[in-house]
Amino acid sequence: MLTVKYIADNKEHVISALAVKNFEAAEIVEKVIALDTERKSLKSQSDNAQAEMNALSKEIGGLFKSGKIEEANAAKAKTADMKENIKTFSAKLSEVEQELQALLVQIPNVPHPSVTPGKGEEDNVEVKNGGEMPTLAEGAKPHWDLIKEMDLIDFELGTKITGAGFPVYKGKGAKLQRALISYFLDEASDAGYLEVTPPIVVNEASGFGTGQLPDKEGQMYHCTEDNLYLIPTAEVPVTNIYRDVIVAEEELPKKHAAYTPCFRREAGSWGAHVRGLNRLHQFDKVEIVQIAHPAQSYEILDQMVAHVEGLVKNLGLPYRIMRLCGGDLSFTSALTFDFEVFSAAQGRWLEVSSVSNFENYQANRLQCRYKGKDMKKPELTHTLNGSALALPRIMAAILENNQTPEGIKVPEVLVRYTGFDMI
RNA sequence: GGAGAGAUGGCAGAGUGGUCGAAUGCGGUGGUCUUGAAAACCAUUGAUCUUCACGGAUCCGGGGGUUCGAAUCCCUCUCUCUCCGCCA
Known part of the structure; x- marks a missing residue:
């Protein structure tokens, strides 16, 4: 706040x-x-x-x-x-x-001066694009057909075990998923992020700290008996590492990366846009988080955007970076860049990452502060995070864009993790 | 799940009704000494709210109570540790 x-x-x-x-x-x-x-x-x-x-x-x-x-x-x-x-x-x-x-707590964060007005998604501003659009052969299929034919992901089985939106990844589908996680985590480590494996259920105080509570509790799965919430993103447990913490100024920025499953109730979604891997109740994601000095946070935001850009580039996916307009910006964010990759067989752009600077909005809720040697009082830090990356839509785009008559080509950077180069 | 013990400043650890925001040690910072370093010695070293300032108020795990007065007594919740049980 x-x-x-x-x-x-x-x-x-x-x-x-x-x-x-x-x-x-x-x-x-x-x-x-x-x-x-x-x-x-x-x-x-x-x-x-x-x-x-x-x-x-x-x-x-x-x-x-x-x-x-x-x-x-x-x-x-x-x-x-x-x-x-x-x-x-x-x-x-x-x-x-x-x-x-x-x-x-009812007042949203103030947007950065560069944020343009707008109603929603349609008013977001493309700031950059890159990668090459694939030319698909005749008869190219959307990922939901591919995964069924090749038995990579089983939605019906997940429905039986749990319910809609909880798929079962199988064989090379599961291995591709694991390869992506390893790749993303290694890239994050190389960029100086400390890998952490946090709890994936959190208490009320943590939910409040990052802004999911009190307003958005309907979007999280709630274990009422113990009053715990399944995390919608690793942002929640990771950022809450710094709840009620005063960091020494010279230790900033603090950089963390975490792989976690994420859970979203996504109440009220339906239709073609949620087909296949496009929208799930449970999905995997690697998240990067930074606790930053206020004077550096926008520079760091750029670095995080560049990091994510490197990932989609290396995966060979066509992408565009969108600056969210006022109407699409989240309650807690001051400036957000969304990454979208083109899913060729669907002919749609899919959001795969959201990189945000919350300035001191979350830090104030968290009471996350820093103190320098010649400071009388601690001051609020800035907090930032970004998906690097969310897996299902990345998988969807890889499967669709890389399909050939001989099979699906595994992006080169992943081969050392998968152990195979074709599916 | 059963039984017991405990929670105090960055850490360790005293304090069981009054001047205790809290002894002492370690750590941190500044200084003296030294060619430099170490050692030793001296000083300093928490947070929040409020005030232009002086100052004032609050905080000894959280909440409530007793009392003129609570770190200290009572109730309650949470957490940690030990032993037993169960278990990946």
Whole structure:
């Protein structure tokens, strides 16, 4: 969430910038500022009341020690009112604090100046494209036909075991998947990311820290008995490594990469766009995360984009990089670049990565801060993450784009992981 | 799952009702000494809110209670450790 101080100091900018995200902020911003003023005044009243009480208590202590029992008891009699006073003020204070907090979590992150207005996907801006469009032979098939014919992925079996959207990968399909994971993780390690294997269920505090809770709980699978959530992305457990942590300034940036399965309920999706591997309830992904110094975060965002670009390039996939418009930008993000690869037999662009800078929006929720030697107080870090990459659509594009009459050609960079070059 | 023990500052570890944000040691930082380093010695070294500032308030796992006053007493939750059981 945004800090109250930032909102108060940049009121007009917050309102106009959030309009780019199609968020009408004027009213809530006024409320926040008013509540904060009230909070400060209540705080000082409650502090004064408490200070008075502390002084009297000390006095009473002294009287008892020096044997002036009567005087002490007389002083004691005076405390009842003061206690009442303190209770009233602190109750009001915590009420106002809660109200303020409830408002703050409703305000989305302010978009970066480069973000253009727009309603949704259709208004995203292509900033770059690359790779070569494949020319498919006559009779080229979409991946859902290929995987069935070659028995690479079994949707019906997954449906039997679990339900729709939980496929079973088999044989070379499973090996290709594993090869991609290894390849992505190795590339991340080479780029200086520390590999971690985090839990794939998280508690409520973690869900709140990265912004999935309280608003988007419907998108996560929830184990109600233990109040734990299946992660929708490794971003959640990995970024939460730094919840309530103060990092030494010279240790920034912190770079982590993680492979995890991801779970999304995706309630309300249907139709051709979700066919085959296009949209699943469970899928695999390698995620890269950085905890960054605020002054460096946009430079780092570029580096992360370049890293992801290297992956799709090496896989030989035609891609384009989209800068998300205000309307498509997520609640918590300030700037996001989506990577899409062209799935030739479907004739569609598929989103395979989303690389975002959250500035200090998540860090404020997480209380992730850094401190330098000559800093009096710790400051919020910036947090960034990106998929590098999400597997199913990458697989779909590889299968479709690389199909030949002799079979499917495995991208060269993967052969050392698969052990075979044709499927 | 059963029984017991515990949770204090970056770490280790004292403190069982009053001046304790908390002894001491280690670590960190600055300094003295030294050609330099080590050692030794001295000083300094948590966070949050509030205030222009001085200052004030809060924090000893979380929450609640008793008391004029709680790190210290009571209740409750969470977590950790030990033993037993079960188990990949």
